[in-house]
Amino acid sequence: MSTEFEFTVDGETVVAKPGQTIMDACDDAGVYIPRLCDVEGLVPQGSCRVCTVKVNGRTAAACTQPAEPGVVVENDTPQVQGYRRDLVRMLFHEGNHLCPICEASGRCELQAMAYRLGISQDSLYPYLQPVRPVDASHPDIALDTNRCILCGRCIRASRDVDGKNIFEYVGRGIHKRIGVNAENLAASDASIDDYAMSLEVCPVGCIIRKREGFFAPIGQRQFDNKPIGWEIEARHKNRIAVHQIDPSEEQS
Amino acid sequence: MDNDNATLIKQACADYDNDPRRMMDILWQVQDKLRCIDGEAMSLIASLTGTYRVEVEGVVSFYAFFSDKRKGDITIRLCDDIIDRHAGAQAVAEAFSGALGIQPGETSTDGAFSLEFTPCIGMCDQAPAALINDVVVTRLTPAKVKSILRTLRKTKDPQTLIGKTGDGANSDPLVQAMVRNNIRQPGPVLLTDVDPEQGLRAALQLSPQEVISHIEESLLRGRGGAGFPTGRKWRLAANTPAEERYVICNADEGEPGTFKDRVLLTEKPDLLFSGMTIAAYAVGARHGILYLRGEYRYLRAYLEETLQRRREQNLLGSGILGRKDFAFDIRIQMGAGAYICGEESSLISSCEGKRGEPKNRPPFPVQSGYLGYPTVVNNVETLSCVPRIMAQGATWFRGMGTTGSSGTKLLSVSGDCARPGIYEVAFGVTLAEILEQAGAQDAAAIVVGGASGQIVGRTEFHRRLCFEDLASAGAIVCFNSSRNILEAAAYYMDFFIEESCGYCTPCRVGNVFLKKGLEKIMHGEGEPEDLDYLRNLSDTIIATSRCGLGHTSPNPILSTMEYFPLVYSAMVKERPGGMQAGFNIQKALDEARIIAKRRSLIYDPAYGDRE
Numbered sequence: 114m115s116t117e118f119e120f121t122v123d124g125e126t127v128v129a130k131p132g133q134t135i136m137d138a139c140d141d142a143g144v145y146i147p148r149l150c151d152v153e154g155l156v157p158q159g160s161c162r163v164c165t166v167k168v169n170g171r172t173a174a175a176c177t178q179p180a181e182p183g184v185v186v187e188n189d190t191p192q193v194q195g196y197r198r199d200l201v202r203m204l205f206h207e208g209n210h211l212c213p214i215c216e217a218s219g220r221c222e223l224q225a226m227a228y229r230l231g232i233s234q235d236s237l238y239p240y241l242q243p244v245r246p247v248d249a250s251h252p253d254i255a256l257d258t259n260r261c262i263l264c265g266r267c268i269r270a271s272r273d274v275d276g277k278n279i280f281e282y283v284g285r286g287i288h289k290r291i292g293v294n295a296e297n298l299a300a301s302d303a304s305i306d307d308y309a310m311s312l313e314v315c316p317v318g319c320i321i322r323k324r325e326g327f328f329a330p331i332g333q334r335q336f337d338n339k340p341i342g343w344e345i346e347a348r349h350k351n352r353i354a355v356h357q358i359d360p361s362e363e364q365s
Numbered sequence: 366m367d368n369d370n371a372t373l374i375k376q377a378c379a380d381y382d383n384d385p386r387r388m389m390d391i392l393w394q395v396q397d398k399l400r401c402i403d404g405e406a407m408s409l410i411a412s413l414t415g416t417y418r419v420e421v422e423g424v425v426s427f428y429a430f431f432s433d434k435r436k437g438d439i440t441i442r443l444c445d446d447i448i449d450r451h452a453g454a455q456a457v458a459e460a461f462s463g464a465l466g467i468q469p470g471e472t473s474t475d476g477a478f479s480l481e482f483t484p485c486i487g488m489c490d491q492a493p494a495a496l497i498n499d500v501v502v503t504r505l506t507p508a509k510v511k512s513i514l515r516t517l518r519k520t521k522d523p524q525t526l527i528g529k530t531g532d533g534a535n536s537d538p539l540v541q542a543m544v545r546n547n548i549r550q551p552g553p554v555l556l557t558d559v560d561p562e563q564g565l566r567a568a569l570q571l572s573p574q575e576v577i578s579h580i581e582e583s584l585l586r587g588r589g590g591a592g593f594p595t596g597r598k599w600r601l602a603a604n605t606p607a608e609e610r611y612v613i614c615n616a617d618e619g620e621p622g623t624f625k626d627r628v629l630l631t632e633k634p635d636l637l638f639s640g641m642t643i644a645a646y647a648v649g650a651r652h653g654i655l656y657l658r659g660e661y662r663y664l665r666a667y668l669e670e671t672l673q674r675r676r677e678q679n680l681l682g683s684g685i686l687g688r689k690d691f692a693f694d695i696r697i698q699m700g701a702g703a704y705i706c707g708e709e710s711s712l713i714s715s716c717e718g719k720r721g722e723p724k725n726r727p728p729f730p731v732q733s734g735y736l737g738y739p740t741v742v743n744n745v746e747t748l749s750c751v752p753r754i755m756a757q758g759a760t761w762f763r764g765m766g767t768t769g770s771s772g773t774k775l776l777s778v779s780g781d782c783a784r785p786g787i788y789e790v791a792f793g794v795t796l797a798e799i800l801e802q803a804g805a806q807d808a809a810a811i812v813v814g815g816a817s818g819q820i821v822g823r824t825e826f827h828r829r830l831c832f833e834d835l836a837s838a839g840a841i842v843c844f845n846s847s848r849n850i851l852e853a854a855a856y857y858m859d860f861f862i863e864e865s866c867g868y869c870t871p872c873r874v875g876n877v878f879l880k881k882g883l884e885k886i887m888h889g890e891g892e893p894e895d896l897d898y899l900r901n902l903s904d905t906i907i908a909t910s911r912c913g914l915g916h917t918s919p920n921p922i923l924s925t926m927e928y929f930p931l932v933y934s935a936m937v938k939e940r941p942g943g944m945q946a947g948f949n950i951q952k953a954l955d956e957a958r959i960i961a962k963r964r965s966l967i968y969d970p971a972y973g974d975r976e
């Protein structure tokens with residue numbers, strides 16, 4: 114049972130262990146699949162759909178799809194990258210994102226993903242411009258839900274790592290949002306030392322650590338010099354060149 | 366919180382052993398008694414059930430029938446589906462609004478009434494319809510609204526609205542509903558007078574494996590929409606090693622325009638429960654759940670009594686029909702207003718007391734479903750076919766319908782037709798034949814399969830209703846030539862926006878964009894490129910969504926673009942000289958006017974004069 118097996122991603126052979134998802138196996142092989150809701154150390158939930166790949170011709174979320182022997186996976190193809198651009202754009206247009214004034218700018222995974230996927234121009238999508246609250250009640254943490262992309266990383270981090278359940282989804286559909294386990298964050302037992310509040314968890318500038326803003330100067334921020342996913346691609350046996358889509362390649 | 370309320374909440378939790386998996390039942394009880402589940406109630410429920418307040422809030426806020434704000438003692442939920450609108454729901458809504466002095470979505474200041482819109486409540490054949498608390502009122506008119514409110518103000522009891530009860534079991538003392546069955550065409554499998562237990566007795570003569578083989582041979586396919594072979598589903602569940610297995614009947618019937626399960630639940634509950642019992646015997650399940658949509662709560666007491674009678678008749682419980690080794694029982698799980706809970710894995714989440722969100726697949730429910738046990742989820746109609754197949758044989762069943770679709774199908778016909786109601790027909794019947802029978806000869810467009818189905822025009826009326834051609838759960842909604850097809854598509858998009866669980870990006874956000882794109886065209890601001898925009902966006906939503914809701918939500922737009930291209934081409938215009946049709950200078954200025962709190966000197970010269 115526990116023997117390794119192979120499948121292909123864009124023609125390249127990838128080795129997988131039983132129980133691994135396509136994402137896991139590709140990560141090990143140094144093949145980067147774009148993602149936002151999935152992050153190492155938390156159970157995958159398959160909600161942002163940015164990791165969409167085609168498996169034997171059918172679309173699936175790589176972070177939740179089990180790897181299977183012999184399957185043919187398409188990852189870096191114009192069609193799949195096009196889907197991802199649409200999804201990332203949807204997230205931008207769903208919330209209120211003003212990167213130039215955002216504390217997360219330069220280390221924000223949403224922004225970095227947009228760059229990586231070659232999103233450079235305005236899209237035809239409408240901006241929803243929702244009216245969303247900021248919860249600044251907590252002495253050390255602020256929550257600016259205007260930038261929340263509902264990735265649920267904070268939910269899983271608090272529940273599975275901190276054992277606290279500070280966050281959970283409330284509402285449904287386009288009204289879905291992140292709820293807090295009390296009237297507000299200050300009334301909950303959230304602490305700045307929670308893993309859920311660490312910089313690794315929230316991919317955008319929604320969970321904000323007070324008094325630590327803009328800690329890295331422009332030019333030295335996480336994604337200023339290397340695109341998102343580079344650390345995974347660095348594991349590749351041939352160290353394939355990091356592939357950032359040229360904006361001129363973008364169709365639509 | 367006052368002590369009385371705390372006592373009520375404690376009682377509700379205690380009634381379900383403080384079990385968080387029974388959260389739906391607990392919340393129903395609290396909502397009924399307190400008319401809301403507010404923050405304090407959530408905290409108390411959470412502490413009693415060992416969960417977190419925000420988890421309880423997550424569940425409360427997911428279901429339309431639960432509310433954190435106090436609802437009126439009497440809550441009027443008016444179906445605002447396109448069928449009801451065509452039948453005059455707008456005037457009915459205005460009559461309610463006017464008489465109550467509140468808009469839909471509001472509660473009167475004295476706390477007596479709430480008025481709400483709700484999607485299809487399964488009474489499409491007697492629209493406009495509404496739920497008043499649990500009581501169904503049908504064929505509404507503004508005049509009836511007056512008398513309804515007069516009665517309610519006097520008695521404060523919606524049940525007193527029922528004068529003449531409907532036919533069949535609608536008049537049962539435990540139902541007492543004004544609902545009519547409207548069975549227009551009975552058929553040989555389901556809507557026929559037979560001994561409902563004959564199939565169960567026959568099945569118990571066979572081994573479980575033989576029963577599964579029998580169902581496989583009948584080629585029975587799921588009637589809930591997807592058409593998965595029932596026998597194969599059962600075999601997969603039976604073959605998964607487990608200590609427990611579950612059989613769940615999907616009676617969520619949320620697809621707009623569908624009401625056939627309502628009629629089966631009313632007239633043939635024994636056939637259904639018998640089918641569930643056979644399924645349990647076949648797969649080795651001891652527990653069954655009937656997931657009943659909140660809109661059908663008026664049937665609950667009657668169904669509970671039917672279950673109780675079956676226990677007394679030794680058709681449920683331990684040692685069923687003398688088989689000492691076979692025990693099975695069924696509980697009813699109430700839904701609470703969420704279309705997505707018809708999707709089988711969401712339905713399981715809901716049964717587990719959670720937000721009704723779909724689960725990741727794999728594992729499939731037959732491998733790991735309710736509480737992690739192998740679970741068979743089947744539609745009411747599918748399970749009702751089972752005893753008939755066991756009694757009459759697989760060959761008999763296969764003798765009806767087409768090669769790929771055996772047996773009969775219940776069609777729910779509504780809209781612009783003379784004889785709306787239920788038709789049991791052999792698979793393979795053409796749309797034209799049904800329209801003829803239903804008296805819809807002047808139909809110009811038909812919605813086949815409800816919001817998630819296809820809106821087709823006259824060119825398609827020769828097509829066959831079966832899994833090989835026009836597959837659906839059986840909704841047939843007729844529109845005559847006076848109806849606006851884009852308005853219907855827009856309504857269905859609103860429905861999906863409202864009912865999306867919001868879990869995944871493409872469905873949560875993409876459907877809102879689709880609707881806005883369609884609106885632009887409907888306002889006459891569309892350009893030819895907007896049609897490509899809608900197609901591409903639909904493609905992304907279908908390809909990347911996580912469950913069947915997002916896989917089908919663009920259908921109203923895609924099918925109308927396919928079958929009514931002229932409607933679209935008449936609405937979109939090529940703009941010369943790089944002018945953007947979508948750009949309306951006055952609208953844009955209005956926003957600026959509000960922000961700047963003043964007018965434009967160039968575009969509002971009269972304003973400049975006055976200064």
Ligand SMILES: Cc1cc2nc3c(=O)[nH]c(=O)nc-3n(C[C@H](O)[C@H](O)[C@H](O)COP(=O)(O)O)c2cc1C
Pocket residue numbers: 586587588589590591592593615616617618619620704705706707708709710742743744745747748912913914
């Ligand atoms: C959004 C959505 C809503 C659904 N609603 C229902 C429903 O109301 N009733 C139903 O039987 N099946 C519904 N289904 C199909 C179920 O997921 C499932 O396929 C079905 O219950 C299986 O039973 P069957 O094989 O007997 O049809 C729905 C599916 C989706 C994706």
Ligand code: SF4
Pocket residue numbers: 209210211212213215216217218219221222223224260317318319
């Ligand atoms: S969260 Fe990211 S994308 Fe949003 S405004 Fe901040 S930097 Fe930009």
Ligand code: SF4
Pocket residue numbers: 260261262263264265266267268291314315316317319320
């Ligand atoms: S707050 Fe941050 S981590 Fe939590 S769901 Fe929103 S974006 Fe994700």
Ligand code: SF4
Pocket residue numbers: 705723864865866867868869870872873910911912913914915916
């Ligand atoms: S497709 Fe829609 S309903 Fe299904 S999981 Fe995604 S958001 Fe929820």
Ligand code: FES
Pocket residue numbers: 147148149150151158159160161162163164165174175176177
């Ligand atoms: S990373 Fe897989 S769905 Fe978000």
Ligand code: FES
Pocket residue numbers: 444445446447448449484485486487488489490492494621622623
């Ligand atoms: S009851 Fe209104 S559409 Fe079904």
